[in-house]
Amino acid sequence: MLIKLAITTALFSSVANAWSLHSISAGSNFINFFNFYNGADPTHGFVQYVDQSTAAAKNLVYMQGEQTIIKADNTTVTPGGRPSVRIESKSTFNSGLFVLDIEHMPVGCGTWPAFWMFGDNWPNQGEIDIIEGVNEQTTNSVALHTSNGCTMAGVNRPQLGSVKTPNCDVNAPGQGANEGCAVSSGDTRTYGRGFNSNKGGVYATRWTAGQGIQVWFFTRSAIPGDISSNNPNPDSWGLPVATFPFQSCPANKFKDLRIVLNLTFCGDWAGSVYGNAGCPSTCVDFVQNTPSAFGEAYWKINSLKVFQ
Template identity: 55%
Template sequence: MRLTTVFSVTTLLLGSASAWNLTDTYQGSTFFDGFNFSNITDPTKGTVQYVDRATAQSSGLISVKNNVITMKADDTNVTPNGRPSIRIASKKTYNSGLFILDLTHMPTGCGTWPAYWLVGPKWPNGGEIDIIEGVNNQTNNHITLHTSANCQMDPTSSNGTGKWLTNNCAVNATGQSPNAGCSVQSSSATSYGRGFNSAQGGVYATQWKDTTGIQVWFFPRRSIPSDITSGHPNPASWGKPTADFPFSKCSSNHFSNLAITFDLDFCGVWAGAVYKSQFHCPGTCSDYVINQPKAFSEAYWNINSLKVYQ
Protein backbone atom coordinates (compact mmCIF):
# COMPACT_ATOMS: atom_id res chain seq x y z
CA MET A 1 0.00 0.00 0.00
CA ARG A 2 2.42 2.46 -0.92
CA LEU A 3 2.90 4.07 -4.25
CA THR A 4 4.80 7.24 -3.82
CA THR A 5 3.69 7.10 -0.26
CA VAL A 6 4.12 9.03 2.84
CA PHE A 7 6.43 6.13 3.47
CA SER A 8 10.05 7.01 3.20
CA VAL A 9 9.23 9.94 5.36
CA THR A 10 11.17 12.44 7.35
CA THR A 11 13.97 11.38 9.56
CA LEU A 12 13.84 12.92 12.98
CA LEU A 13 16.97 13.00 15.05
CA LEU A 14 16.25 13.79 18.65
CA GLY A 15 18.97 14.84 21.01
CA SER A 16 18.69 11.67 23.06
CA ALA A 17 20.41 8.30 23.12
CA SER A 18 16.96 6.67 23.12
CA ALA A 19 15.80 8.56 20.01
CA TRP A 20 13.91 6.65 17.34
CA ASN A 21 13.78 7.89 13.75
CA LEU A 22 10.51 7.75 11.81
CA THR A 23 10.98 5.67 8.66
CA ASP A 24 7.55 4.46 7.53
CA THR A 25 4.04 5.85 7.90
CA TYR A 26 1.00 3.80 6.93
CA GLN A 27 -1.81 6.30 7.00
CA GLY A 28 -4.68 7.90 5.09
CA SER A 29 -5.38 7.35 1.40
CA THR A 30 -2.06 5.57 0.75
CA PHE A 31 -2.39 3.08 3.63
CA PHE A 32 -3.33 0.10 1.48
CA ASP A 33 -0.57 0.78 -1.06
CA GLY A 34 1.96 -0.51 1.49
CA PHE A 35 0.31 -3.94 1.80
CA ASN A 36 -0.32 -7.06 -0.21
CA PHE A 37 -3.77 -8.63 0.06
CA SER A 38 -3.61 -12.38 0.78
CA ASN A 39 -6.62 -14.11 -0.78
CA ILE A 40 -5.46 -17.50 0.48
CA THR A 41 -7.07 -20.55 2.01
CA ASP A 42 -6.97 -19.91 5.73
CA PRO A 43 -4.10 -21.91 7.28
CA THR A 44 -5.94 -22.02 10.63
CA LYS A 45 -9.07 -23.63 9.14
CA GLY A 46 -11.36 -20.68 9.65
CA THR A 47 -14.85 -20.13 8.24
CA VAL A 48 -13.56 -17.29 6.11
CA GLN A 49 -12.86 -16.17 2.55
CA TYR A 50 -9.93 -13.79 2.32
CA VAL A 51 -10.42 -11.57 -0.72
CA ASP A 52 -8.13 -9.60 -3.03
CA ARG A 53 -7.92 -5.82 -3.02
CA ALA A 54 -10.24 -5.27 -5.96
CA THR A 55 -12.93 -7.44 -4.39
CA ALA A 56 -12.47 -5.81 -1.00
CA GLN A 57 -12.83 -2.38 -2.59
CA SER A 58 -15.89 -3.20 -4.67
CA SER A 59 -17.57 -5.01 -1.76
CA GLY A 60 -16.98 -2.14 0.66
CA LEU A 61 -14.76 -4.21 2.94
CA ILE A 62 -12.03 -1.55 2.87
CA SER A 63 -12.33 2.22 2.88
CA VAL A 64 -10.62 5.41 3.97
CA LYS A 65 -12.74 8.29 5.24
CA ASN A 66 -11.40 11.40 6.97
CA ASN A 67 -8.04 9.57 7.08
CA VAL A 68 -9.52 6.70 9.13
CA ILE A 69 -8.76 3.29 7.61
CA THR A 70 -11.54 0.73 7.86
CA MET A 71 -11.17 -3.01 7.24
CA LYS A 72 -14.21 -5.18 7.82
CA ALA A 73 -15.92 -8.45 7.05
CA ASP A 74 -19.09 -8.85 5.03
CA ASP A 75 -22.04 -8.15 7.36
CA THR A 76 -24.80 -8.29 4.74
CA ASN A 77 -24.92 -11.71 3.11
CA VAL A 78 -25.35 -15.34 4.06
CA THR A 79 -22.02 -16.83 2.97
CA PRO A 80 -22.01 -20.65 2.63
CA ASN A 81 -18.31 -20.75 1.71
CA GLY A 82 -17.14 -18.66 4.67
CA ARG A 83 -17.43 -14.97 5.53
CA PRO A 84 -15.55 -12.64 3.12
CA SER A 85 -12.85 -10.79 5.04
CA ILE A 86 -9.41 -9.19 4.94
CA ARG A 87 -5.86 -10.43 5.43
CA ILE A 88 -3.04 -8.04 4.48
CA ALA A 89 0.75 -8.12 4.92
CA SER A 90 3.19 -5.24 4.47
CA LYS A 91 5.32 -5.17 1.34
CA LYS A 92 8.24 -4.06 3.46
CA THR A 93 9.75 -6.40 6.06
CA TYR A 94 11.59 -5.55 9.27
CA ASN A 95 14.40 -6.84 11.47
CA SER A 96 13.85 -4.46 14.39
CA GLY A 97 11.92 -1.30 15.13
CA LEU A 98 9.38 0.59 17.16
CA PHE A 99 5.88 0.01 15.80
CA ILE A 100 3.15 2.41 16.96
CA LEU A 101 -0.43 1.60 16.02
CA ASP A 102 -3.19 4.10 16.81
CA LEU A 103 -6.68 2.65 16.40
CA THR A 104 -10.18 3.39 17.63
CA HIS A 105 -11.96 0.10 16.97
CA MET A 106 -11.09 -3.59 16.62
CA PRO A 107 -13.28 -6.53 15.54
CA THR A 108 -15.21 -8.28 18.28
CA GLY A 109 -18.11 -10.69 18.77
CA CYS A 110 -18.91 -14.39 18.75
CA GLY A 111 -16.99 -16.23 16.04
CA THR A 112 -14.38 -13.50 15.45
CA TRP A 113 -10.61 -14.00 15.60
CA PRO A 114 -8.81 -10.75 14.67
CA ALA A 115 -5.07 -10.17 14.92
CA TYR A 116 -2.41 -7.52 14.36
CA TRP A 117 0.96 -9.24 14.15
CA LEU A 118 4.44 -9.43 12.65
CA VAL A 119 5.41 -12.65 10.88
CA GLY A 120 8.46 -13.93 9.03
CA PRO A 121 8.92 -16.18 6.01
CA LYS A 122 9.05 -19.98 6.21
CA TRP A 123 7.07 -19.97 9.42
CA PRO A 124 7.97 -20.61 12.20
CA ASN A 125 11.65 -20.10 11.30
CA GLY A 126 11.30 -16.34 10.84
CA GLY A 127 9.27 -15.97 14.02
CA GLU A 128 5.97 -14.31 14.84
CA ILE A 129 4.98 -11.49 17.20
CA ASP A 130 1.25 -11.33 17.95
CA ILE A 131 0.58 -7.84 19.30
CA ILE A 132 -3.23 -7.83 19.31
CA GLU A 133 -5.05 -11.15 19.29
CA GLY A 134 -8.17 -12.64 20.77
CA VAL A 135 -11.38 -14.52 19.98
CA ASN A 136 -15.14 -14.24 20.37
CA ASN A 137 -16.10 -11.87 23.23
CA GLN A 138 -12.68 -11.84 24.87
CA THR A 139 -11.97 -8.78 27.04
CA ASN A 140 -8.20 -8.91 27.72
CA ASN A 141 -5.63 -8.91 24.94
CA HIS A 142 -3.14 -11.76 24.41
CA ILE A 143 0.43 -10.94 23.30
CA THR A 144 2.35 -13.97 22.04
CA LEU A 145 5.61 -14.99 20.38
CA HIS A 146 5.87 -18.07 18.15
CA THR A 147 9.26 -19.44 17.09
CA SER A 148 11.23 -22.47 16.01
CA ALA A 149 12.90 -24.61 18.70
CA ASN A 150 15.06 -23.32 21.57
CA CYS A 151 13.39 -20.07 22.51
CA GLN A 152 12.12 -19.77 26.06
CA MET A 153 11.21 -16.94 28.39
CA ASP A 154 11.95 -16.60 32.09
CA PRO A 155 8.95 -14.87 33.70
CA THR A 156 11.02 -14.07 36.80
CA SER A 157 13.31 -11.84 34.72
CA SER A 158 10.47 -10.19 32.81
CA ASN A 159 9.47 -6.63 33.63
CA GLY A 160 5.93 -6.73 32.23
CA THR A 161 2.64 -6.13 34.03
CA GLY A 162 0.65 -8.84 32.25
CA LYS A 163 -0.06 -12.41 33.32
CA TRP A 164 2.15 -15.15 31.89
CA LEU A 165 0.09 -17.94 30.33
CA THR A 166 2.92 -19.95 28.73
CA ASN A 167 6.67 -19.34 28.51
CA ASN A 168 8.07 -21.61 25.78
CA CYS A 169 7.90 -19.78 22.45
CA ALA A 170 8.60 -22.84 20.28
CA VAL A 171 5.52 -23.93 18.35
CA ASN A 172 6.19 -27.60 19.16
CA ALA A 173 7.14 -27.08 22.82
CA THR A 174 6.79 -30.09 25.07
CA GLY A 175 4.16 -29.71 27.78
CA GLN A 176 2.17 -26.96 26.03
CA SER A 177 -0.73 -27.04 23.60
CA PRO A 178 0.46 -27.10 19.97
CA ASN A 179 1.48 -23.62 18.78
CA ALA A 180 0.70 -22.01 22.15
CA GLY A 181 3.95 -20.02 22.00
CA CYS A 182 5.00 -17.83 24.93
CA SER A 183 1.98 -15.74 25.81
CA VAL A 184 1.06 -12.87 28.13
CA GLN A 185 -2.47 -11.73 28.95
CA SER A 186 -3.06 -8.04 29.55
CA SER A 187 -4.50 -7.04 32.92
CA SER A 188 -6.59 -4.31 31.29
CA ALA A 189 -10.22 -4.99 30.38
CA THR A 190 -10.03 -2.11 27.89
CA SER A 191 -7.14 -3.71 25.99
CA TYR A 192 -9.35 -5.78 23.68
CA GLY A 193 -12.84 -6.09 22.21
CA ARG A 194 -15.87 -4.20 23.43
CA GLY A 195 -14.06 -2.53 26.32
CA PHE A 196 -11.39 -1.24 23.95
CA ASN A 197 -13.99 0.06 21.50
CA SER A 198 -16.12 1.70 24.19
CA ALA A 199 -13.08 3.63 25.40
CA GLN A 200 -12.38 4.88 21.83
CA GLY A 201 -9.37 2.62 21.53
CA GLY A 202 -5.82 3.72 22.08
CA VAL A 203 -2.23 2.98 21.06
CA TYR A 204 -0.27 -0.27 20.92
CA ALA A 205 3.49 0.33 20.90
CA THR A 206 5.90 -2.52 20.18
CA GLN A 207 9.64 -2.17 20.69
CA TRP A 208 11.84 -4.84 19.09
CA LYS A 209 15.58 -4.64 19.63
CA ASP A 210 18.11 -7.33 18.70
CA THR A 211 20.12 -6.60 21.82
CA THR A 212 17.42 -6.67 24.50
CA GLY A 213 14.17 -8.25 23.34
CA ILE A 214 10.56 -7.37 22.57
CA GLN A 215 8.22 -5.22 24.66
CA VAL A 216 4.59 -4.27 24.06
CA TRP A 217 2.74 -1.37 25.73
CA PHE A 218 -0.95 -0.53 25.58
CA PHE A 219 -2.07 3.05 26.19
CA PRO A 220 -5.83 3.81 26.42
CA ARG A 221 -6.96 6.86 24.45
CA ARG A 222 -6.82 9.18 27.45
CA SER A 223 -3.38 7.99 28.54
CA ILE A 224 -1.31 8.17 25.34
CA PRO A 225 2.11 9.67 26.17
CA SER A 226 2.70 13.13 24.74
CA ASP A 227 5.98 11.99 23.16
CA ILE A 228 3.98 9.56 21.01
CA THR A 229 1.44 12.17 19.91
CA SER A 230 4.25 14.64 19.16
CA GLY A 231 6.07 12.10 16.99
CA HIS A 232 9.08 11.81 19.32
CA PRO A 233 8.49 8.47 21.06
CA ASN A 234 10.71 7.66 24.04
CA PRO A 235 9.96 4.16 25.39
CA ALA A 236 12.32 4.71 28.33
CA SER A 237 9.76 7.13 29.77
CA TRP A 238 6.70 4.87 29.46
CA GLY A 239 7.06 2.70 32.53
CA LYS A 240 6.59 -1.07 32.54
CA PRO A 241 5.21 -2.66 29.37
CA THR A 242 2.25 -5.01 29.32
CA ALA A 243 4.50 -7.76 27.95
CA ASP A 244 8.27 -8.02 28.21
CA PHE A 245 10.08 -10.78 26.30
CA PRO A 246 13.82 -10.45 27.08
CA PHE A 247 16.36 -12.20 24.86
CA SER A 248 18.08 -13.99 27.75
CA LYS A 249 17.08 -17.59 26.93
CA CYS A 250 16.12 -16.89 23.33
CA SER A 251 18.33 -15.66 20.51
CA SER A 252 17.23 -12.67 18.47
CA ASN A 253 18.00 -14.85 15.44
CA HIS A 254 14.56 -16.41 15.90
CA PHE A 255 13.03 -13.22 14.44
CA SER A 256 13.87 -11.94 10.95
CA ASN A 257 12.27 -10.29 7.92
CA LEU A 258 8.89 -9.80 9.60
CA ALA A 259 5.92 -8.38 7.69
CA ILE A 260 3.25 -6.31 9.45
CA THR A 261 -0.01 -8.22 9.18
CA PHE A 262 -3.69 -7.56 9.91
CA ASP A 263 -6.42 -10.13 9.53
CA LEU A 264 -9.96 -10.93 10.59
CA ASP A 265 -10.55 -14.67 10.81
CA PHE A 266 -13.63 -16.56 11.99
CA CYS A 267 -13.91 -19.78 13.98
CA GLY A 268 -10.85 -21.89 13.13
CA VAL A 269 -8.56 -23.72 15.52
CA TRP A 270 -8.85 -21.13 18.31
CA ALA A 271 -12.12 -19.18 18.09
CA GLY A 272 -14.01 -22.28 17.01
CA ALA A 273 -12.46 -24.53 19.64
CA VAL A 274 -13.54 -22.33 22.58
CA TYR A 275 -16.66 -20.82 20.99
CA LYS A 276 -19.12 -22.74 23.16
CA SER A 277 -17.05 -23.98 26.08
CA GLN A 278 -15.54 -20.66 27.16
CA PHE A 279 -17.75 -18.01 25.60
CA HIS A 280 -21.19 -19.67 25.48
CA CYS A 281 -21.87 -18.35 21.99
CA PRO A 282 -25.02 -19.48 20.14
CA GLY A 283 -25.29 -22.60 18.00
CA THR A 284 -22.13 -23.80 16.31
CA CYS A 285 -19.42 -21.39 15.24
CA SER A 286 -19.47 -22.14 11.52
CA ASP A 287 -23.27 -22.06 11.26
CA TYR A 288 -23.38 -18.76 13.12
CA VAL A 289 -20.71 -17.16 10.96
CA ILE A 290 -22.26 -18.37 7.71
CA ASN A 291 -25.89 -17.61 8.46
CA GLN A 292 -25.97 -14.53 10.74
CA PRO A 293 -24.40 -11.64 8.79
CA LYS A 294 -25.96 -8.94 10.98
CA ALA A 295 -24.13 -10.39 13.97
CA PHE A 296 -20.89 -9.01 12.51
CA SER A 297 -21.65 -5.29 12.52
CA GLU A 298 -18.83 -4.89 15.08
CA ALA A 299 -16.34 -6.98 13.10
CA TYR A 300 -14.14 -4.22 11.76
CA TRP A 301 -10.85 -2.37 12.28
CA ASN A 302 -10.71 1.44 12.42
CA ILE A 303 -7.11 2.63 12.27
CA ASN A 304 -5.80 6.18 12.54
CA SER A 305 -2.18 5.40 11.70
CA LEU A 306 0.66 2.92 11.94
CA LYS A 307 4.14 4.41 12.28
CA VAL A 308 7.45 2.57 12.26
CA TYR A 309 10.61 4.02 13.81
CA GLN A 310 14.18 2.76 13.58
Protein backbone atom coordinates in the same frame (compact mmCIF):
# COMPACT_ATOMS: atom_id res chain seq x y z
CA MET B 1 -12.68 14.34 1.42
CA LEU B 2 -9.23 15.41 2.53
CA ILE B 3 -6.87 12.52 3.23
CA LYS B 4 -3.31 13.10 4.29
CA LEU B 5 -0.32 10.80 4.05
CA ALA B 6 3.15 11.52 5.32
CA ILE B 7 6.05 9.26 4.46
CA THR B 8 9.47 10.05 5.80
CA THR B 9 12.60 7.94 5.61
CA ALA B 10 15.52 8.55 7.94
CA LEU B 11 18.55 6.81 9.37
CA PHE B 12 18.61 5.40 12.87
CA SER B 13 20.03 7.91 15.30
CA SER B 14 22.98 6.88 17.44
CA VAL B 15 21.69 8.93 20.35
CA ALA B 16 20.45 6.74 23.19
CA ASN B 17 16.67 6.22 23.21
CA ALA B 18 16.33 8.24 19.98
CA TRP B 19 14.12 6.70 17.31
CA SER B 20 13.88 8.19 13.84
CA LEU B 21 10.62 8.15 11.93
CA HIS B 22 10.77 5.69 9.07
CA SER B 23 7.20 5.96 7.81
CA ILE B 24 3.65 6.95 8.65
CA SER B 25 0.90 5.04 6.91
CA ALA B 26 -2.46 6.76 7.22
CA GLY B 27 -5.47 8.05 5.36
CA SER B 28 -6.30 6.94 1.84
CA ASN B 29 -2.75 5.64 1.36
CA PHE B 30 -2.73 3.42 4.44
CA ILE B 31 -3.46 0.41 2.24
CA ASN B 32 -0.49 1.16 -0.04
CA PHE B 33 1.82 -0.06 2.73
CA PHE B 34 0.35 -3.56 2.34
CA ASN B 35 -0.37 -6.40 -0.05
CA PHE B 36 -3.73 -8.20 0.12
CA TYR B 37 -3.52 -11.90 0.90
CA ASN B 38 -6.24 -14.01 -0.74
CA GLY B 39 -5.05 -17.56 -0.25
CA ALA B 40 -6.33 -20.24 2.11
CA ASP B 41 -6.30 -19.28 5.78
CA PRO B 42 -3.26 -20.92 7.46
CA THR B 43 -5.26 -21.07 10.71
CA HIS B 44 -8.10 -22.98 8.99
CA GLY B 45 -10.68 -20.28 9.59
CA PHE B 46 -14.16 -20.16 8.06
CA VAL B 47 -13.18 -17.20 5.92
CA GLN B 48 -12.68 -16.08 2.34
CA TYR B 49 -9.78 -13.63 2.18
CA VAL B 50 -10.37 -11.34 -0.79
CA ASP B 51 -8.01 -9.39 -3.04
CA GLN B 52 -7.87 -5.60 -3.09
CA SER B 53 -10.26 -5.06 -5.97
CA THR B 54 -12.85 -7.40 -4.44
CA ALA B 55 -12.46 -5.74 -1.05
CA ALA B 56 -13.13 -2.36 -2.64
CA ALA B 57 -16.10 -3.66 -4.64
CA LYS B 58 -17.65 -5.28 -1.55
CA ASN B 59 -16.95 -2.17 0.55
CA LEU B 60 -14.75 -4.14 2.93
CA VAL B 61 -12.07 -1.44 2.77
CA TYR B 62 -13.00 2.23 2.62
CA MET B 63 -12.33 5.64 4.12
CA GLN B 64 -14.41 7.32 6.82
CA GLY B 65 -13.05 10.83 6.96
CA GLU B 66 -9.31 10.31 7.46
CA GLN B 67 -9.73 6.89 9.09
CA THR B 68 -9.35 3.56 7.31
CA ILE B 69 -12.12 0.99 7.79
CA ILE B 70 -11.28 -2.68 7.21
CA LYS B 71 -14.17 -5.07 7.78
CA ALA B 72 -15.81 -8.39 7.07
CA ASP B 73 -18.96 -8.91 5.02
CA ASN B 74 -22.03 -8.45 7.23
CA THR B 75 -24.85 -8.66 4.71
CA THR B 76 -24.59 -12.09 3.07
CA VAL B 77 -25.13 -15.73 4.06
CA THR B 78 -21.75 -17.26 3.17
CA PRO B 79 -21.55 -21.08 2.85
CA GLY B 80 -17.92 -20.90 1.69
CA GLY B 81 -16.69 -18.76 4.58
CA ARG B 82 -17.26 -15.10 5.44
CA PRO B 83 -15.47 -12.66 3.11
CA SER B 84 -12.85 -10.71 5.03
CA VAL B 85 -9.46 -9.03 4.69
CA ARG B 86 -5.88 -9.97 5.51
CA ILE B 87 -3.16 -7.48 4.63
CA GLU B 88 0.62 -8.00 4.90
CA SER B 89 3.29 -5.31 4.70
CA LYS B 90 5.25 -5.10 1.47
CA SER B 91 8.43 -4.52 3.47
CA THR B 92 10.04 -6.84 6.02
CA PHE B 93 11.72 -5.71 9.23
CA ASN B 94 14.51 -6.89 11.52
CA SER B 95 13.99 -4.40 14.34
CA GLY B 96 12.01 -1.26 15.02
CA LEU B 97 9.35 0.52 17.00
CA PHE B 98 5.88 -0.10 15.57
CA VAL B 99 3.04 2.17 16.72
CA LEU B 100 -0.56 1.39 15.74
CA ASP B 101 -3.33 3.86 16.57
CA ILE B 102 -6.79 2.32 16.24
CA GLU B 103 -10.21 3.47 17.40
CA HIS B 104 -12.18 0.24 16.93
CA MET B 105 -11.38 -3.44 16.54
CA PRO B 106 -13.54 -6.40 15.43
CA VAL B 107 -15.64 -8.05 18.14
CA GLY B 108 -18.26 -10.76 18.44
CA CYS B 109 -18.87 -14.49 18.52
CA GLY B 110 -16.81 -16.38 15.97
CA THR B 111 -14.35 -13.52 15.36
CA TRP B 112 -10.56 -13.87 15.53
CA PRO B 113 -8.90 -10.50 14.83
CA ALA B 114 -5.15 -10.00 15.03
CA PHE B 115 -2.40 -7.43 14.51
CA TRP B 116 0.92 -9.24 14.34
CA MET B 117 4.26 -9.84 12.63
CA PHE B 118 5.63 -13.02 11.10
CA GLY B 119 8.42 -14.35 8.89
CA ASP B 120 7.67 -16.09 5.61
CA ASN B 121 9.58 -19.20 6.76
CA TRP B 122 7.32 -19.81 9.75
CA PRO B 123 8.06 -20.61 12.55
CA ASN B 124 11.80 -20.45 11.86
CA GLN B 125 11.72 -16.67 11.39
CA GLY B 126 9.39 -16.09 14.32
CA GLU B 127 6.05 -14.46 15.03
CA ILE B 128 5.04 -11.56 17.30
CA ASP B 129 1.34 -11.37 18.20
CA ILE B 130 0.58 -7.83 19.36
CA ILE B 131 -3.23 -7.80 19.40
CA GLU B 132 -5.11 -11.08 19.38
CA GLY B 133 -8.21 -12.69 20.81
CA VAL B 134 -11.32 -14.64 19.92
CA ASN B 135 -15.10 -14.60 20.35
CA GLU B 136 -16.14 -12.43 23.33
CA GLN B 137 -12.67 -12.28 24.88
CA THR B 138 -12.27 -9.24 27.12
CA THR B 139 -8.49 -8.79 27.47
CA ASN B 140 -5.64 -8.88 24.98
CA SER B 141 -3.23 -11.76 24.50
CA VAL B 142 0.38 -10.98 23.48
CA ALA B 143 2.58 -13.87 22.38
CA LEU B 144 5.71 -15.01 20.56
CA HIS B 145 5.89 -18.13 18.42
CA THR B 146 9.21 -19.67 17.35
CA SER B 147 11.03 -22.85 16.46
CA ASN B 148 12.73 -24.86 19.19
CA GLY B 149 15.16 -23.05 21.49
CA CYS B 150 13.33 -19.92 22.68
CA THR B 151 11.86 -19.76 26.18
CA MET B 152 10.97 -17.14 28.75
CA ALA B 153 11.00 -19.57 31.68
CA GLY B 154 13.06 -18.30 34.60
CA VAL B 155 13.69 -14.92 32.98
CA ASN B 156 13.08 -11.65 34.85
CA ARG B 157 10.23 -9.94 33.00
CA PRO B 158 8.95 -6.64 34.45
CA GLN B 159 5.48 -6.29 32.92
CA LEU B 160 1.85 -5.51 33.68
CA GLY B 161 0.47 -8.70 32.18
CA SER B 162 0.43 -12.27 33.50
CA VAL B 163 2.32 -15.17 31.97
CA LYS B 164 0.01 -17.79 30.46
CA THR B 165 2.66 -20.04 28.90
CA PRO B 166 6.48 -19.66 29.08
CA ASN B 167 7.88 -21.56 26.09
CA CYS B 168 7.83 -19.81 22.70
CA ASP B 169 8.43 -23.04 20.75
CA VAL B 170 5.28 -23.89 18.75
CA ASN B 171 5.86 -27.54 19.67
CA ALA B 172 6.79 -26.95 23.32
CA PRO B 173 6.24 -29.99 25.55
CA GLY B 174 3.58 -29.50 28.19
CA GLN B 175 1.82 -26.73 26.25
CA GLY B 176 -0.98 -26.82 23.71
CA ALA B 177 -0.08 -26.87 20.03
CA ASN B 178 1.29 -23.50 18.92
CA GLU B 179 0.54 -21.71 22.21
CA GLY B 180 3.93 -20.03 22.23
CA CYS B 181 4.97 -17.83 25.15
CA ALA B 182 1.81 -15.87 25.87
CA VAL B 183 0.95 -13.01 28.21
CA SER B 184 -2.58 -11.92 29.20
CA SER B 185 -2.99 -8.21 29.81
CA GLY B 186 -5.76 -8.48 32.43
CA ASP B 187 -7.03 -5.01 31.44
CA THR B 188 -10.44 -4.94 29.75
CA ARG B 189 -9.53 -1.70 27.98
CA THR B 190 -6.94 -3.55 25.88
CA TYR B 191 -9.30 -5.69 23.80
CA GLY B 192 -12.81 -6.20 22.51
CA ARG B 193 -15.84 -4.24 23.60
CA GLY B 194 -13.99 -2.55 26.45
CA PHE B 195 -11.40 -1.33 23.99
CA ASN B 196 -14.03 0.01 21.60
CA SER B 197 -16.08 1.74 24.30
CA ASN B 198 -13.03 3.87 25.13
CA LYS B 199 -12.32 4.73 21.45
CA GLY B 200 -9.40 2.36 21.43
CA GLY B 201 -5.87 3.61 21.83
CA VAL B 202 -2.28 2.94 20.81
CA TYR B 203 -0.26 -0.27 20.77
CA ALA B 204 3.51 0.25 20.61
CA THR B 205 5.94 -2.62 20.03
CA ARG B 206 9.70 -2.24 20.48
CA TRP B 207 11.93 -4.91 18.96
CA THR B 208 15.71 -4.66 19.30
CA ALA B 209 18.50 -7.23 19.56
CA GLY B 210 19.67 -5.74 22.85
CA GLN B 211 16.36 -5.24 24.65
CA GLY B 212 14.23 -7.98 23.15
CA ILE B 213 10.53 -7.35 22.48
CA GLN B 214 8.13 -5.23 24.55
CA VAL B 215 4.49 -4.32 23.92
CA TRP B 216 2.81 -1.28 25.50
CA PHE B 217 -0.83 -0.22 25.38
CA PHE B 218 -2.08 3.33 25.95
CA THR B 219 -5.73 4.30 26.22
CA ARG B 220 -6.95 7.18 24.06
CA SER B 221 -6.62 9.68 26.92
CA ALA B 222 -3.15 8.51 27.96
CA ILE B 223 -1.15 8.42 24.71
CA PRO B 224 2.33 9.79 25.49
CA GLY B 225 3.09 13.17 23.99
CA ASP B 226 6.35 11.87 22.56
CA ILE B 227 4.38 9.44 20.38
CA SER B 228 2.13 12.22 19.11
CA SER B 229 5.18 14.38 18.35
CA ASN B 230 6.99 11.52 16.60
CA ASN B 231 9.84 11.58 19.14
CA PRO B 232 9.11 8.40 21.10
CA ASN B 233 11.11 7.45 24.17
CA PRO B 234 9.92 3.99 25.25
CA ASP B 235 12.14 4.04 28.35
CA SER B 236 9.87 6.77 29.74
CA TRP B 237 6.62 4.86 29.24
CA GLY B 238 6.63 2.70 32.34
CA LEU B 239 6.01 -1.04 32.43
CA PRO B 240 4.87 -2.68 29.19
CA VAL B 241 1.94 -5.06 29.03
CA ALA B 242 4.38 -7.77 27.96
CA THR B 243 8.15 -8.08 27.81
CA PHE B 244 10.22 -10.80 26.15
CA PRO B 245 13.97 -10.44 26.83
CA PHE B 246 16.45 -12.19 24.57
CA GLN B 247 18.15 -14.08 27.40
CA SER B 248 17.01 -17.67 26.89
CA CYS B 249 15.87 -16.85 23.38
CA PRO B 250 18.39 -15.98 20.64
CA ALA B 251 17.62 -12.70 18.87
CA ASN B 252 18.01 -14.46 15.50
CA LYS B 253 14.79 -16.37 16.17
CA PHE B 254 13.09 -13.25 14.72
CA LYS B 255 14.06 -11.97 11.30
CA ASP B 256 12.54 -10.51 8.14
CA LEU B 257 9.09 -10.07 9.67
CA ARG B 258 6.05 -8.67 7.87
CA ILE B 259 3.35 -6.63 9.61
CA VAL B 260 -0.07 -8.27 9.34
CA LEU B 261 -3.60 -7.15 10.15
CA ASN B 262 -6.46 -9.57 9.61
CA LEU B 263 -9.84 -10.88 10.69
CA THR B 264 -10.66 -14.56 10.41
CA PHE B 265 -13.48 -16.65 11.89
CA CYS B 266 -13.64 -19.93 13.83
CA GLY B 267 -10.53 -21.90 12.87
CA ASP B 268 -7.87 -23.38 15.13
CA TRP B 269 -8.48 -21.04 18.07
CA ALA B 270 -11.86 -19.26 17.85
CA GLY B 271 -13.51 -22.48 16.69
CA SER B 272 -11.87 -24.74 19.27
CA VAL B 273 -13.06 -22.65 22.24
CA TYR B 274 -16.37 -21.49 20.76
CA GLY B 275 -18.42 -23.91 22.86
CA ASN B 276 -17.11 -22.30 26.05
CA ALA B 277 -17.65 -18.70 24.91
CA GLY B 278 -21.38 -18.43 25.61
CA CYS B 279 -22.09 -18.06 21.90
CA PRO B 280 -25.07 -19.54 20.02
CA SER B 281 -25.17 -22.60 17.77
CA THR B 282 -21.84 -23.81 16.36
CA CYS B 283 -19.14 -21.44 15.17
CA VAL B 284 -19.39 -22.27 11.47
CA ASP B 285 -23.18 -22.27 11.49
CA PHE B 286 -23.30 -18.90 13.26
CA VAL B 287 -20.70 -17.27 11.02
CA GLN B 288 -22.26 -18.65 7.86
CA ASN B 289 -25.89 -17.87 8.54
CA THR B 290 -25.97 -14.76 10.74
CA PRO B 291 -24.44 -11.90 8.73
CA SER B 292 -26.19 -9.25 10.82
CA ALA B 293 -24.12 -10.36 13.83
CA PHE B 294 -20.97 -8.93 12.26
CA GLY B 295 -21.79 -5.24 12.14
CA GLU B 296 -19.08 -4.66 14.75
CA ALA B 297 -16.51 -6.85 12.99
CA TYR B 298 -14.31 -4.04 11.70
CA TRP B 299 -11.06 -2.19 12.28
CA LYS B 300 -11.05 1.61 12.38
CA ILE B 301 -7.45 2.74 11.95
CA ASN B 302 -5.92 6.17 12.46
CA SER B 303 -2.31 5.41 11.61
CA LEU B 304 0.62 3.01 11.65
CA LYS B 305 4.00 4.58 12.43
CA VAL B 306 7.31 2.77 12.04
CA PHE B 307 10.43 4.11 13.75
CA GLN B 308 13.96 2.78 13.34
